[in-house]
Amino acid sequence: MWTIKHFPALWLLPALLPVALMTLYPVAYAFWTSLHSVMLLFPGEPFVGLDNYKRVVSSNYFHDALRNSLVFTLIAAPLVVIIGTLIALFLQRRFFGSQVVRSIVLLPWVLPGAISAVLWIWVFHPSFGVLNGVLRDLHLIDGSIPWLTSPRLALFSVVVAHVWTQIPFAVVLLMAALSGINSETLEAAAIDCRxxxxxxxxxxxxEIKAMIVVLIVYNALTAFTSYDLVYAMTGGGPGTATTLLSFQIWRESFSMYDFGSGSAVAFIVVAISAVLIVAITRALPSDLFGE
Structure with a gap:
């Protein structure tokens, strides 16, 4: 007779079932919505098949949003990992005030996205921004640089703000990985190699390559699906300079009230995210995974 001893995974069912219910049902409902014409201003939900997807992909905004999302991800994800690694290596050293510095480094992690956006608007504002003020005091510029109103600079500014918010999480995980390295090995390496x-x-x-792989994949997904910071800082502008696919999901669903098209964009984002994960893991050297 089969008992639960033969299927130890059944012990996890009480925890997995609620998670699966709260995850699979919304995903399934969103997929169903993407195949129907669901518009708040019009009654009925007729089946339209892939028409929502065709309309979304053929629109001009989709190509701009896709390009911006990919550029945003390709710049932000590596920067977070590289800067996070350098900061983690620095904070592993013992020096006076190290605990205070660690607390300051973790500060962006606890701030909501909207508050972080306000801080960076204050930094990049063309009129009273801190950055322009410092550059003027150093006599590096005469006027003001339109960081958030120039199509060429707005995306760069948002990337900087996003990287700042994501670095603390990378630092925490990398410091945990670094703490697992044998101290005697490090001391011997310091003697043998200067x-x-x-x-x-x-x-x-x-010793930390596995954590770096995890962070690269995580930050690629985080950057590709970023929304709150972009919305609060630029609202997707100027024009479509900072319009990302995640922002377009909100625009289609809650600005245009076309939930069918919004769900279609959401599923396209899921598909591209899956492709990004596969592409990143295949592009990285195989020895990173311990093979």
């Missing part, structure tokens, strides 16, 4: 770069390449990096 080059910090070589010590990192041959001693430190092999």
């Amino acid at each position: 080059s910090a770069l070589k010590r990192f390449r041959y001693i430190v990096f092999p």
